Each structure stands twice: as C-alpha cells, then as structure tokens.
Amino acid sequence: xxxxxxxxxxxxxxxxxxxxxxxxxxxxxxxxxxxxxxxxxxxxxxxxxxxxxxxxxxxxxxxxxxxxxxxxxxxxxxxxxxxxxxxxxxxxxxxxxxxxxxxxxxxxxxxxxxxxxxxxxxxxxxxxxxxxxxxxxxxxxxxxxxxxxxxxxxxxxxxxxxxxxxxxxxxxxxxxxxxxxxxxxxxxxxxxxxxxxxxxxxxxxxxxxxxxxxxxxxxxxxxxxxxxxxxxxxxxxxxxxxxxxxxxxxxxxxxxxxxxxxxxxxxxxxxxxxxxxxxxxxxxxxxxxxxxxxxxxxxxxxxxxxxxxxxxxxxxxxxxxxxxxxxxxxxxxxxxxxxxxxxxxxxxxxxxxxxxxxxxxxxxxxxxxxxxxxxxxxxxxxxxxxxxxxxxxxxxxxxxxxxxxxxxxxxxxxxxxxxxxxxxxxxxxxxxxxxxxxxxxxxxxxxxxxxxxxxxxxxxxxxxxxxxxxxxxxxxxxxxxxxxxxxxxxxxxxxxxxxxxxxxxxxxxxxxxxxxxx
Amino acid sequence: xxxxxxxxxxxxxxxxxxxxxxxxxxxxxxxxxxxxxxxxxxxxxxxxxxxxxxxxxxxxxxxxxxxxxxxxxxxxxxxxxxxxxxxxxxxxxxxxxxxxxxxxxxxxxxxxxxxxxxxxxxxxxxxxxxxxxxxxxxxxxxxxxxxxxxxxxxxxxxxxxxxxxxxxxxxxxxxxxxxxxxxxxxxxxxxxxxxxxxxxxxxxxxxxxxxxxxxxxxxxxxxxxxxxxxxxxxxxxxxxxxxxxxxxxxxxxxxxxxxxxxxxxxxxxxxxxxxxxxxxxxxxxxxxxxxxxxxxxxxxxxxxxxxxxxxxxxxxxxxxxxxxxxxxxxxxxxxxxxxxxxxxxxxxxxxxxxxxxxxxxxxx
Numbered sequence: 001x002x003x004x005x006x007x008x009x010x011x012x013x014x015x016x017x018x019x020x021x022x023x024x025x026x027x028x029x030x031x032x033x034x035x036x037x038x039x040x041x042x043x044x045x046x047x048x049x050x051x052x053x054x055x056x057x058x059x060x061x062x063x064x065x066x067x068x069x070x071x072x073x074x075x076x077x078x079x080x081x082x083x084x085x086x087x088x089x090x091x092x093x094x095x096x097x098x099x100x101x102x103x104x105x106x107x108x109x110x111x112x113x114x115x116x117x118x119x120x121x122x123x124x125x126x127x128x129x130x131x132x133x134x135x136x137x138x139x140x141x142x143x144x145x146x147x148x149x150x151x152x153x154x155x156x157x158x159x160x161x162x163x164x165x166x167x168x169x170x171x172x173x174x175x176x177x178x179x180x181x182x183x184x185x186x187x188x189x190x191x192x193x194x195x196x197x198x199x200x201x202x203x204x205x206x207x208x209x210x211x212x213x214x215x216x217x218x219x220x221x222x223x224x225x226x227x228x229x230x231x232x233x234x235x236x237x238x239x240x241x242x243x244x245x246x247x248x249x250x251x252x253x254x255x256x257x258x259x260x261x262x263x264x265x266x267x268x269x270x271x272x273x274x275x276x277x278x279x280x281x282x283x284x285x286x287x288x289x290x291x292x293x294x295x296x297x298x299x300x301x302x303x304x305x306x307x308x309x310x311x312x313x314x315x316x317x318x319x320x321x322x323x324x325x326x327x328x329x330x331x332x333x334x335x336x337x338x339x340x341x342x343x344x345x346x347x348x349x350x351x352x353x354x355x356x357x358x359x360x361x362x363x364x365x366x367x368x369x370x371x372x373x374x375x376x377x378x379x380x381x382x383x384x385x386x387x388x389x390x391x392x393x394x395x396x397x398x399x400x401x402x403x404x405x406x407x408x409x410x411x412x413x414x415x416x417x418x419x420x421x422x423x424x425x426x427x428x429x430x431x432x433x434x435x436x437x438x439x440x441x442x443x444x445x446x447x448x449x450x451x452x453x454x455x456x457x458x459x460x461x462x463x464x465x466x467x468x469x470x471x472x473x474x475x476x477x478x479x480x481x482x483x484x485x486x487x488x489x490x491x492x493x494x495x496x497x498x499x500x501x502x503x504x505x506x507x508x509x510x511x512x513x514x515x516x517x518x
Numbered sequence: 519x520x521x522x523x524x525x526x527x528x529x530x531x532x533x534x535x536x537x538x539x540x541x542x543x544x545x546x547x548x549x550x551x552x553x554x555x556x557x558x559x560x561x562x563x564x565x566x567x568x569x570x571x572x573x574x575x576x577x578x579x580x581x582x583x584x585x586x587x588x589x590x591x592x593x594x595x596x597x598x599x600x601x602x603x604x605x606x607x608x609x610x611x612x613x614x615x616x617x618x619x620x621x622x623x624x625x626x627x628x629x630x631x632x633x634x635x636x637x638x639x640x641x642x643x644x645x646x647x648x649x650x651x652x653x654x655x656x657x658x659x660x661x662x663x664x665x666x667x668x669x670x671x672x673x674x675x676x677x678x679x680x681x682x683x684x685x686x687x688x689x690x691x692x693x694x695x696x697x698x699x700x701x702x703x704x705x706x707x708x709x710x711x712x713x714x715x716x717x718x719x720x721x722x723x724x725x726x727x728x729x730x731x732x733x734x735x736x737x738x739x740x741x742x743x744x745x746x747x748x749x750x751x752x753x754x755x756x757x758x759x760x761x762x763x764x765x766x767x768x769x770x771x772x773x774x775x776x777x778x779x780x781x782x783x784x785x786x787x788x789x790x791x792x793x794x795x796x797x798x799x800x801x802x803x804x805x806x807x808x809x810x811x812x813x814x815x816x817x818x819x820x821x822x823x824x825x826x827x828x829x830x831x832x833x834x835x836x837x838x839x840x841x842x843x844x845x846x847x848x849x850x851x852x853x854x855x856x857x858x859x860x861x862x863x864x865x866x867x868x869x870x871x872x873x874x875x876x877x878x879x880x881x882x
Binding site: 304306325326327329330336338343344345346347348349350354358359361362366367370371372 | 740741746749753754755757
C-alpha cells in the first residue's frame with residue numbers, strides 16, 4: 001500500500017520547549033491512523049504543521065509521494081487536507097450551510113446561490129451518513145451536530161485526508177459511538193483519517209495503525225490489532241499505568257455538606273433542581289452521575305453560591321451557608337474545580353503564577369498592605385509546578401493560554417487542593433485528559449478523602465464515577481433518583497436510574513441488589 | 519519576535535508608516551515634505567532648520583501643554599480598557615472635572631498650598647463621579663458603557679455651559695471671571711525659561727498620574743483583581759471577586775484621570791471657566807494615545823508627547839503652506855497602522871523567516 005502522507009524528520013521548537021523532535025509519520029491511504037500521546041506530547045503541533053498553521057524548523061512533508069511546502073491552511077486545503085479542530089471554528093448566528101460554504105460561496109450572478117449550496121450539503125451528508133439540517137443555525141444545534149458541520153466543511157472542500165483533533169472530548173458516549181460509525185463510513189468511501197486522541201478505547205475501536213508520541217518524540221508506530229490498551233498506555237506514559245484507582249475503604253465521619261430540600265431554577269426559568277436533599281460526609285467521595293443537563297450544573301452552582309436558590313438550605317460543617325457569598329463560602333472551607341476550566345477555572349491571559357493566587361491574592365504572603373509580592377507569587381508557583389508536575393514552557397511566567405488543556409487542568413487541581421478545603425466540589429476533573437493525568441488526579445482526590453475531607457464528584461463519565469466514588473447518587477430531572485454503594489452497583493443499574501427507569505432510596509438498596517442477582 | 523519586543527517594535531513601525539503616508543500626501547499636493555518635517559521639528563524643539571535658528575524653548579513649552587491633557591485622557595481610556603471596559607467618556611469626564619475645578623477655584627479663598635491641591639482634587643473627584651455612573655449602570659443593569667458614556671458626554675457639555683452661564687454668570691457669554699492666582703498652576707519661572715509659553719506646573723500631576731496608573735495596575739492587589747475581571751469576568755466571579763464593585767471602581771478611576779485633565783486645562787492653560795461650544799476632541803485623542811501606547815504608562819507618555827507635538831506643529835505647517843490637516847492625517851494613519859498590527863506582524867515574521875532559512879526548507 002502506498003503512503004498518502006509522509007512527514008519526515010519533523011522538528012519544531014517553541015520558546016522553552018521542543019514540541020516535535022525528529023518525528024517521522026507515514027500514513028497509508030484509506031486507513032484510520034491514530035496519533036496517541038499525553039497532553040503536550042506534540043500531537044496537535046505535528047498536525048498543525050501538516051495543516052499549514054505552523055512551519056517546521058526542519059523536516060519535509062510529502063503528499064502522495066510529492067514533496068510539498070504547506071505554508072498556510074489554504075495550501076493544505078488545495079492538497080486535500082482538512083482539519084476538525086478541538087474547538088470548533090463556526091459562526092454561531094450563521095446557518096449550517098452558510099458556515100460550510102464560507103470562503104467559497106457558490107454564486108448566481110452577484111448573489112450567493114444558497115439553494116444549490118443547500119442541495120450539495122444535503123447530498124454530501126446523505127452520502128456519509130451525517131444527518132444535519134442545512135438550514136439550522138449553529139447556535140440552535142448540539143455540540144455533536146456542530147462537529148458534523150465541521151466534518152461537512154472538509155468534505156465540501158473535497159478533502160481526502162481528514163484530521164480529527166480530539167474529536168470525542170466534547171461528546172457523550174452515545175455521540176462518540178455515532179462518530180466512530182461516521183469515521184468508518186468515511187474510510188469506506190475512500191478517505192484517509194488522522195485521529196488525534198488519548199483515549200485508548202477509541203483507538204482500539206476504530207483505528208488501523210497507531211503512532212505514539214511522548215514528550216515530543218516518536219515512541220513507536222504499531223498496528224492496532226497487534227496491541228492492547230495496557231501496552232499503548234505504557235508506550236504513551238512511559239511506565240505502567242493502572243486503570244483502576246487504588247484506594248482503601250472509606251472511613252466516613254461527620255456530615256460536612258448537607259443539602260436540604262433544595263429548589264434551583266435553571267436558565268430557562270424552570271426548576272432545574274427539585275426538592276433535592278443530599279449529604280456528603282468527611283472521608284468519603286460521593287459521586288453524582290447523570291445524563292448531561294439533569295440539574296448537575298444548577299446543583300453545583302447553588303452549592304458554590306454562583307446562583308440564587310429558590311428554597312431549601314445548604315449547610316457546610318453545620319453552618320447555614322445558604323445566603324453567604326461565594327467568597328464567604330470559599331473562606332469557610334469550600335473548594336471547587338469548575339466544569340469549564342478555560343471559562344471559569346482560569347484567567348487565560350494571566351500567567352500561571354497569577355492564576356495560582358486567584359483566591360488569596362490579597363493575603364499574606366502574596367500581598368502586604370495591598371501591594372503584590374511578586375517573589376512570593378513566583379515561589380508559590382514554582383512549588384506547585386514541582387509538586388503537581390504541571391508542565392509549562394516558562395514556569396511561573398507561562399501565560400495560562402499557552403498551556404495544554406491537561407496542564408491547565410492540573411494547574412487548577414493544584415491550586416484547589418493546595419488550599420485544602422474541607423468540602424471539595426469536583427466537576428468533570430479529567431475531561432479531555434490522558435490516562436497518566438487521570439490516574440494522577442484521581443490519586444490526589446483519594447488522598448484528600450483520606451485526609452477526612454468530604455468530596456462531591458460530579459462527572460458524566462460513568463467509569464470515573466464508579467472508580468473513584470464510595471457512594472453514588474444518581475440525578476435525574478433535577479431529583480435524586482437513588483443513592484447506592486459504589487461497590488454494590490453496576491453500569492446497568494446506574495444506567496437505568498440515569499434514564500429515569502429506576503428509582504431507589506438508600507433503604508431499598510440491598511433489595512434491588514438482590515433483584516439484580518436474581 | 520518576543521511579546522515584549524513586539525510591544526515596542528510594532529508601534530514604532532506604525533509611527534514610521536504614518537509619517538511615510540503623510541509625506542506621500544504632501545508630495546501629492548505638490549509641496550515639499552521637507553518643509554513639513556521642518557515644521558514638525560520646530561513644533562517639538564523650536565529649532566528652525568530652514569533658517570538655521572537655534573532652539574526656541576517656547577515651542578517646547580507649548581508642545582508639552584498640548585501633550586498633558588491627552589496623556590491623561592489616554593490613561594483614562596487605558597485604565598478602563600485594561601479592566602475589560604470600553605470607555606468613550608473621557609471627554610465628558612474632562613468637562614465635569616473642569617467645571618468642578620472652576621467651582622472650587624472661584625468659590626474658595628485660601629493660600630495657594632491649600633487652594634490649588636483642592637482645585638485639582640475637585641477635578642479628580644468630579645471626573646470619578648461622572649465615570650462611576652456608567653460603571654454603576656453597567657454593573658447593576660448591564661447597560662453597555664459605550665452607549666452611556668457617549669450620552670453622558672453631551673450631558674456634561676451642556677451641564678458645564680449651564681453652570682458657567684447661569685450660576686457663575688458670564689459677561690461675554692464665553693468665560694467666567696478670572697480665578698484668583700492661588701488656584702492656578704501657572705508659574706512665572708516656567709514661563710520665563712520657555713520664553714513666555716503657557717507651560718505650567720500641570721506636568722507634575724501628569725507625572726504622578728502616570729506613576730499611579732502603572733502602580734495600581736501592576737503592583738497592587740486591587741489592580742490584580744481589576745485585571746482578572748477585565749480578562750475573564752466569569753473566572754473572577756468563580757474565584758469570589760466582587761465583579762460589580764470592580765467595574766464601578768474601574769470606571770471611577772478612569773474618570774478621575776480624565777477629570778484631572780479637565781482641572782489641568784482649566785487652571786493651567788487658562789485661568790477662567792470656559793463655555794465649551796462642542797467636544798474638543800481630548801477624549802478621542804486619548805483613545806488614540808492609549809492605542810498607540812499599548813495601554814501602558816510608558817507607551818502612553820511617549821504617544822501623548824508625539825501627538826501633542828503634532829498638534830503643536832499644525833500652525834507651523836500652515837505657515838509653511840502645508841495644510842494643517844496633514845498632521846491629523848498622520849495621527850489618524852498611525853492609529854490605523856497600530857490597528858493593523860497583526861498584518862504588520864505577519865509581514866515581519868515572513869521577513870524574519872526568509873532571512874534565516876532552514877536547511878530543509880531550502881530544498882523545497
């Protein structure tokens with residue numbers, strides 16, 4: 001089989017970091033080639049070079065055997081290379097079709113021939129099984145639909161080589177499955193796919209060949225059929241990785257967080273959380289699982305003080321915090337790792353050092369009489385970077401924006417754990433992270449538990465909930481559909497509760513357990 | 519290019535291109551750009567190249583007078599901008615600063631050591647109050663500050679004129695009675711060393727304002743929280759910062775800088791309260807100064823002096839037979855080129871890459 005893409009001895013430097021070091025990548029036509037690596041291993045850089053966003057410092061690229069110089073994305077497009085970025089590049093108040101044709105609008109005289117365009121979009125979407133409404137506005141459609149629009153954009157431009165940058169990071173399990181089917185279909189129709197990911201399951205499911213990068217260097221290229229998840233993880237991280245969280249039994253103590261009959265309105269003005277009661281005790285992880293949009297966000301925002309509640313009470317260490325400000329709650333010992341790290345967790349234009357002090361910038365040692373102490377800020381940052389293995393090009397002075405997603409998340413985890421809150425609200429802590437980082441963050445959460453902190457873990461990933469939690473509460477339509485012991489439940493039972501088909505109170509838990517075995 | 523180098527090189531290139539464009543237009547009108555540059559050099563230094571006369575310090579004094587208020591309105595725009603707000607209100611805040619200073623200057627009788635600081639303080643507080651109003655409306659009701667500040671500029675204009683004409687009274691319907699000398703920034707000493715220019719002690723509050731700006735933004739916890747809100751309001755809120763309070767405070771401080779500008783003009787350049795016919799453009803000049811100065815104190819100082827000098831050179835250009843509007847065109851095109859900094863950067867990057875080709879790149 002011939003190679004459609006060859007990237008030979010590619011090297012690329014950024015200030016303070018060698019992102020790609022003599023990497024050679026050869027892609028067979030009509031295959032799904034996975035590019036695996038930790039956050040910051042250089043996958044995205046390599047693909048950005050192929051797409052013409054960066055120029056390599058040395059090395060060459062061949063497309064179908066011909067050496068090319070890809071000086072910008074337009075050249076890449078004309079070579080038949082298309083890319084779906086991790087963060088979509090769509091105009092939100094344009095329709096699907098308008099977004100797809102943007103930059104190469106078909107014309108009828110001086111006006112855009114939207115009718116023809118819509119027909120063509122419909123044709124392509126039918127051919128590849130990408131159902132979307134060509135007339136819908138982007139802001140009205142779901143994330144997975146938006147991703148399809150990005151794929152259609154490439155296909156509309158007759159791309160033959162499709163680069164997917166972490167395409168599943170934003171999708172639900174069901175949507176991931178659909179995307180895999182679409183990818184297989186694309187290959188059947190003659191396309192070649194380059195899949196950037198750190199999710200081993202997905203590689204095993206769809207990819208033919210897998211190339212592993214670690215810290216900017218090529219580790220190995222292997223046929224997926226000849227390897228397994230453990231071995232790929234080992235290549236990626238450079239050591240053996242455990243997929244399961246090692247933890248002893250929980251030693252639950254006092255109730256540190258108590259929620260009583262809470263009602264919270266959502267953005268639509270309806271009750272997103274209804275009459276919800278929940279307790280989290282010292283020394284335990286309570287996992288809250290549910291399908292996205294069942295009131296998790298509203299609950300978390302109510303606990304942390306970001307939204308006003310309709311009725312009910314929230315107690316932190318037996319103190320009524322219902323009417324306290326965000327700041328007062330934080331000072332009382334509430335910690336929060338927010339769901340959206342870029343929007344809520346970090347100030348991207350601040351340096352890492354500045355981000356670390358966002359809660360206590362006005363306190364000693366970071367400030368004295370209202371004047372910031374740069375040295376203390378710097379030392380604090382260096383300490384956290386060391387302790388939590390946050391990788392950044394310029395240490396404390398790295399702009400948060402310049403860091404990879406995984407390291408941004410590690411920075412938030414470092415900041416929050418370092419404050420050592422008694423009650424810790426952890427939302428989607430490992431979304432988009434690689435196995436090494438996931439293992440690490442889970443370990444730190446368990447360590448906090450073992451220091452008798454109360455942890456509320458909110459996650460859409462069932463594996464994570466089942467691995468880390470001691471008890472699991474399932475939220476459905478704003479209500480607790482049941483609370484079960486993590487050791488005594490299974491995916492099936494949780495799935496039923498998440499979809500509203502099963503309700504259980506704590507007392508009835510052993511009964512249901514027996515029923516499941518019968 | 520490093521970010522720091524970029525911050526210095528790009529505005530310099532923009533300034534250069536602005537002058538190139540200005541020269542081209544002069545050539546197109548059939549005049550010599552040399553006489554334009556002679557006028558500009560004279561505007562800055564008083565040196566008359568064409569007639570070979572030495573430095574005339576009067577011109578230096580006059581160009582500093584032009585630079586002072588637009589440095590302050592530049593600081594005003596930059597302060598709001600650094601905290602994520604787009605304030606067009608410097609013009610109005612300046613007028614309120616001016617009328618506040620006028621009030622204290624006319625109504626208070628005190629020795630200069632007390633009177634003058636109080637006059638300046640009144641300008642600062644008046645501007646701050648005028649700035650706080652759009653800040654409050656933004657924080658409380660989410661009314662966009664651009665709309666409110668523009669409207670409040672008109673209110674300020676007419677309020678100023680109303681107070682001068684109907685409260686203090688004006689014989690000639692143009693100005694109030696002269697202020698007592700205890701309220702003035704004027705200095706016979708400075709006038710004498712600059713051949714009787716209008717130069718006055720106003721540059722001292724301007725320098726203090728520049729230092730304070732840099733200090734508040736970069737060194738204080740207050741500045742830290744303002745910048746956090748400016749960059750990412752949501753993250754600041756999640757961290758428990760009082761976002762609304764910060765918006766009001768930021769707009770008030772921005773207003774204070776502009777208010778000070780009003781006071782400096784009123785008791786420095788003039789010695790009476792003035793009826794203002796229409797906006798005098800200090801606000802918009804301030805926006806230009808802040809843009810070219812990259813919202814940094816040092817940059818604003820340099821940009822303010824550049825634009826102040828260009829203003830001072832206008833009448834000189836006219837006397838050389840070059841339309842005074844050329845100075846405006848140069849100023850406008852500098853701003854335009856600063857706004858095009860990404861384009862300039864792209865050209866520079868290409869240029870740099872060509873100079874240091876990689877060995878592999880050569881083969882392609």
